[in-house]
Amino acid sequence: MRQVIVAVAMSALVGCSTTLTRLPPPRALKTAGVVPIEAIEVSNANLLLLSFIPIASGDPDAPNAGAFRWFTDTLSVANQVQMLEAEAARVGATRAVEVTTLKTDESLLFFLLLREKMHTSAILVKDSTPAPAPRPARALVQRKGLKK
Amino acid sequence: MRSLAFALALTSLTTGCFTVDSASSALLEPDADEHVIVRNYGWNLFGVIPLVCGNADIDSSWGSTFFKDEVTLEIAHGVLSKYVADSGREICDIVVMADRKALWSVQLFVVHISLPWVVQYKEVNVSATLVRKGGTR
Numbered sequence: 069m070r071q072v073i074v075a076v077a078m079s080a081l082v083g084c085s086t087t088l089t090r091l092p093p094p095r096a097l098k099t100a101g102v103v104p105i106e107a108i109e110v111s112n113a114n115l116l117l118l119s120f121i122p123i124a125s126g127d128p129d130a131p132n133a134g135a136f137r138w139f140t141d142t143l144s145v146a147n148q149v150q151m152l153e154a155e156a157a158r159v160g161a162t163r164a165v166e167v168t169t170l171k172t173d174e175s176l177l178f179f180l181l182l183r184e185k186m187h188t189s190a191i192l193v194k195d196s197t198p199a200p201a202p203r204p205a206r207a208l209v210q211r212k213g214l215k216k
Numbered sequence: 217m218r219s220l221a222f223a224l225a226l227t228s229l230t231t232g233c234f235t236v237d238s239a240s241s242a243l244l245e246p247d248a249d250e251h252v253i254v255r256n257y258g259w260n261l262f263g264v265i266p267l268v269c270g271n272a273d274i275d276s277s278w279g280s281t282f283f284k285d286e287v288t289l290e291i292a293h294g295v296l297s298k299y300v301a302d303s304g305r306e307i308c309d310i311v312v313m314a315d316r317k318a319l320w321s322v323q324l325f326v327v328h329i330s331l332p333w334v335v336q337y338k339e340v341n342v343s344a345t346l347v348r349k350g351g352t353r
Contacts, residue, residue, distance in 0.1 A: 149251060
């Protein structure tokens with residue numbers, strides 16, 4: 069029994085990490101005035117004891133690295149958005165559109181261990197409307213009767 | 217040892233959880249300003265008799281509710297709508313997911329074996345982006 073618990077726990081810890089998957093951007097978007105750069109999916113997983121005591125969870129600061137944090141629950145929308153922001157900064161995107169998040173869980177060892185997973189997908193875009201040109205400086209006109 | 221493990225597992229069964237999780241980001245600007253996920257899960261007996269689930273009254277001090285089925289898309293969407301109405305915004309990019317699973321399933325390495333559906337796990341998930349009223353999206 070002990071060996072089974074250890075084996076299951078070890079295999080479950082392997083899955084506690086964050087991943088970031090990049091896909092080619094879609095050709096059409098619901099949002100107008102933007103240029104799609106890429107579609108991405110970020111995911112995070114954790115391992116809980118008795119459904120509420122965190123054992124390990126993925127490190128949102130290092131996706132695709134197999135990194136995780138002990139005794140911390142990092143599954144949150146804020147951390148998912150943080151990973152989106154990091155990828156947006158990397159590819160030069162200014163916005164994320166069609167952002168969706170789903171959270172699921174699965175039991176291991178009859179609920180002694182519970183693994184939760186959170187997946188967020190989004191399309192990173194850049195505004196296609198160029199920034200308005202700066203207004204030309206108006207020349208000062210001296211008029212009679214007015215102070216300089 | 218087995219009895220203790222079974223008792224502990226049974227204890228974790230007597231809870232559900234209703235959560236509203238959100239985050240703001242400059243990435244969602246200029247129209248949207250918050251990404252929200254509303255989730256609830258619970259347990260049913262034989263798929264029809266509700267045992268326990270998360271309490272949809274998020275202001276309540278009780279996190280779970282018994283013998284009542286609040287794991288429905290209507291209730292989750294209702295909570296999201298109230299959350300949005302209180303802040304004077306609108307819902308955009310809404311995605312919903314509802315799922316049921318057999319409770320007793322054993323995973324032996326790569327093989328996943330589901331046992332008869334005596335107790336069933338049910339969950340509902342609503343994801344949305346909130347925009348200010350009058351936004352372009």
